[in-house]
Amino acid sequence: MSKNSRASKLVAKSLFALTLLLCFQSCKEKKQENISEATVEDQEIGDGFVSIFDGKTLTDWKGDSTYWRVENGNLVGEVTPETLLKSNTFIIWQGGQPDDFELKLEFKIAESGNSGINYRSDLIDTIPNAMKGYQADIDGKRRYTGQNYEEKKRATLAYRGEKVIINSQDNPEVEGSLRANVKSNCWQSREVVGSLGESDSLKSKIKSEDWNEVHLVIKGNRLQHYVNGVLMSDVNDEDTVNRKLKGHLGVQVHVGPPMKVEYRNIRLKNL
Incomplete structure (x- = not known):
């Protein structure tokens, strides 16, 4: 070569x-x-999201230790046959009273369970660890999960799948007595202005006795509840008499049969 x-x-x-x-x-x-x-x-x-539960202790949270504990990194609420409730009880975050915010967390609840995430809520002086105010409803049978229910006030504001406007109140009788405007556990001065989907179809997006993610977007008078990335209810609260623009944050165990609910990865973002 x-x-x-x-x-x-x-x-x-x-x-x-x-x-x-x-x-x-x-x-x-x-x-x-x-x-x-x-x-x-x-x-x-x-x-912008900050963890408000460390997965180890109940630091910055206040509730009855009979019903609330930390287990396997989760915030656990449990009612046993020996500790049946006479009134709903909450564990309440002590880190402030958010006004405009986003909240993300995951929950898992027993089929018999009934719980919820309260926000912009007041404490009730006459009942220990009790709250009244907006609630992102959660239940084990997935009948109510995703709806907007106002604990001890106006009752159901929006069922799952509804886009709603809560009308302003100028009736002194209604202002003086919330019960006068509640029928079948639903606030009467509300207008359904749109659909987010059929309730049963949205229910299929929620996992039974498994982990689900809730995302609340609370800004001004607009209250949006997402579960697993799907918008479940959307409320515009124009009721200047009864609405709240800031308040306490907490999670609930409900009166009823023995139950267990778990929360984890609780993160808050102030807007």
């Missing part, structure tokens, strides 16, 4: 090796770029 032929082969091999190296480097850079983009996206999703 001539010297020129050997030189040509050597050049060809070098060019091939360089081409492979450049292709490998390009693929590596694209992969790193994709990883960087995913990381940025994850940071953006979590931006």
Whole structure:
């Protein structure tokens, strides 16, 4: 073989090796770029959310230890045959009274369970660890999960699948007695202005006796309840007499049969 032929082969091999190296480097850079983009996206999703439950203690939470404990990193509410309730009881976050916020958490509830997340709520002086106010309803049979129910006040504001306007009150009789405007456990001065889907269809998005994520978006007089990324109820509260624009945050165990509910990954973002 001539010297020129050997030189040509050597050049060809070098060019091939360089081409492979450049292709490998390009693929590596694209992969790193994709990883960087995913990381940025994850940071953006979590931006501003702060954990308000450490998974180890009840620091910054106040409730009856008969019913509330920390177990396996979860906030557990449990009613046993020996500890049946005479009134609903809550464990209440002591870190402030949020006004405009987003809340994300996960829950798992027994089929017999009845619970809820109260927000912009008042404490009841005459009943220990009791609250009245807006509630993102949760129950084990998935009849009410996702609806907006106002504990010890106006009752049901929006059933699952409803977009609702709560009309302003200018009737002194109604202002003086909430019960005068509640019928069949539902506030009468409300107008259903849109549909988010059939209740049973939305129910299928909620897992039974498994972990579900709740996302509350509470801003001004608009109250949106999401479960597993699906909007379940949407309320515009124009009732300046009865609405609340800030208040306490807590979770509930309800009067009824023995039950267990668990919460984890509780994160708050002030708006």
